[in-house]
Amino acid sequence: MESDLPLVFDGHNDTLLNLHLPDRGEGRSFFERSDLGHIDLPRAREGGFGGGFFACYVPNSEVDGWNEEEALTVTDDGYEVSDAPRLDPNYARYFADELVAGLFRLQSEGGLRVVRTAEDLERCLREGIVAAILHFEGAENLGPDPGALEELYEAGLRSLGLVWSRPNAYAHGVPFRFPSSPDTGPGLTGAGKELVRECNRLGVLIDLSHINERGFWDVADLSEAPLVATHSNAHVLCPASRNLTDGQLDAIRDSGGMVGVNFAVGFLREDGGESVDTPLETVVRHVDYLVGRVGIEGVGFGSDFDGAKVPKDLGDVSGLPRLLDALRSVGYDEPALEKLAHRNWVRVLRTTWGG
Ligand SMILES: [Zn+2]
DSSP states (O other): OOTTSOOEEEEEEOHHHHHHOHHHHTTOOTTSOOSSSSOOHHHHHHHTEEEEEEEEOOOSHHHHOOOHHHHEEEOSSSEEEOOOOOOOHHHHHHHHHHHHHHHHHHHHTTSOEEOOSHHHHHHHHHHTOOEEEEEEESGGGGOSOTTHHHHHHHHTEEEEESOSSSBOSSOBBOOOEESOOSOOSOOOOHHHHHHHHHHHHHTOEEEOTTBOHHHHHHHHHHOOSOOEESSOOBTTTSOOTTSBOHHHHHHHHHTTOEEEEOOOHHHHSTTOOOOSOOOHHHHHHHHHHHHHHHOTTSEEEOOOBTTSOOOTTTOSGGGHHHHHHHHHHTTOOHHHHHIIIIIHHHHHHHHHHOO
16 A cells, blocks of 8 residues: 555445345355455454444345346437336345444454544544445344434444335335436435434434435425535536436535545446446546535545456556546645545544544
8 A cells, every 4th residue: 555645534445244144245254355246354453444334234136136237228319227116124124234334343353443422433534444334335234223323322323324226115216327317206205304404413424325316305394404415426527316416516515525436337337337447537527527616625436346247457456546646637625535534434424423
């Protein structure tokens, strides 16, 4: 790692699922260097990865046979993925608990530390310990009773996406489509509105990546916390349903919130395509645009490592210094790079979590 580069704290990875499912992680270990997946401890150290949001995401395929590849239809100018069915909340909770156990196993084996406060996070960054935020990607993971949020908070949960790209009892996720507006369906349910209030009360970050536009605006109306999309890009540059319109970006700016730039090529490229021959410059273009719209205080990274195809020039987490170098070469100075790399996340988390 080049020591003059700031550590990167990152808004989203799917490493827990990748390690958990043999057909995804192929049995690799977090503690040994591998060519599989994107994040393990040796590559994290090499890339100056200070940690990030470790998502607990429950896939459909094991329970109902729906999977993204089979659901995909190529259209004249892009693609459409047919709607993923909602998950049984009992199953979602059972599976999420396995991922949570996996995260705490990594902690007890000395691979990382699960952080609960902004102070914990800053201490990890100072001491070079990988910091992990326990994040649920989809509130069905709470199980059938939304009251479980408090018990999970006690266990360490600090971030909750109301939905993944499917509906649940709280909200509706955007189906994957290109080109498409994110305005794809109804807003929050009554239970969803209650859950937003509970997240505010406890100090749990509400992640707006994957929610449809009406749900986004409902959260914007209700929530007292800064608006955050942990892993989404600019819709103007890549008109995928998963990306954020200028109006959404303005609301994020006005709330003092932030956006984590997603490295998934499908959410970066203007053609929405899946080619990993996507220059780092494409990532830089999204950073530039988001900084122009939201401000240098409102942009960070949300890699989607271990959950998506990323540009081959980045490769995996060990390639982060190449991205920071690319940003530096187009004029981001040291204070700006530090903000993008981790300071903005620390600030927004401190405001959201309190203390
Ligand atoms: Zn995601």
